[in-house]
Amino acid sequence: MDRYLPEDWILPALDDGNRDFFTSGRLALQRCVECGTVQHPPEDVCRSCQSQRLEAAEAEGNGRIYSFSIVHHPLGPKLAGSVPYNVALIQLDDHPHVRIVGNVCDPDEGPLEIGQRVRAVWTTVPDPHSDEPLRLPQWVRGEPAGPQAE
Numbered sequence: 506m507d508r509y510l511p512e513d514w515i516l517p518a519l520d521d522g523n524r525d526f527f528t529s530g531r532l533a534l535q536r537c538v539e540c541g542t543v544q545h546p547p548e549d550v551c552r553s554c555q556s557q558r559l560e561a562a563e564a565e566g567n568g569r570i571y572s573f574s575i576v577h578h579p580l581g582p583k584l585a586g587s588v589p590y591n592v593a594l595i596q597l598d599d600h601p602h603v604r605i606v607g608n609v610c611d612p613d614e615g616p617l618e619i620g621q622r623v624r625a626v627w628t629t630v631p632d633p634h635s636d637e638p639l640r641l642p643q644w645v646r647g648e649p650a651g652p653q654a655e
């Protein structure tokens with residue numbers, strides 16, 4: 506999928522905590538080994554018990570629009586050609602307390618509404634600072650792909 510925002514818009518800076526999320530092509534969340542809390546965005550410690558023993562927890566990538574904003578005033582000159590664009594908060598089906606910020610990238614589907622079903626898709630872009638391609642999670646509306654769906 507093409508980038509929703511311009512090709513020269515800023516990219517995430519990779520570190521040990523977020524590398525999986527931005528490169529794996531999966532919704533790689535964090536799970537606390539001590540108490541089981543699943544959290545996002547990645548942190549150095551568990552938000553519930555402050556343990557530093559965290560492991561990967563993959564989400565299925567299905568959810569609903571929890572909230573969104575339509576940006577009409579560009580934050581900078583690079584975004585001037587992209588307005589209006591959306592920034593959405595997605596609530597995951599399998600981890601409902603986890604909400605992920607992203608863009609819903611299907612303008613042909615009509616106006617966004619809170620509660621609409623979305624599924625994750627990935628935009629692959631070269632990382633200018635490493636040899637690893639970035640795989641940025643984004644969202645499109647639609648029902649989750651079931652086990653028999655193609």
Ligand SMILES: [Zn+2]
Pocket residue numbers: 537538539540541542551552553554555556
């Ligand atoms: Zn914990």
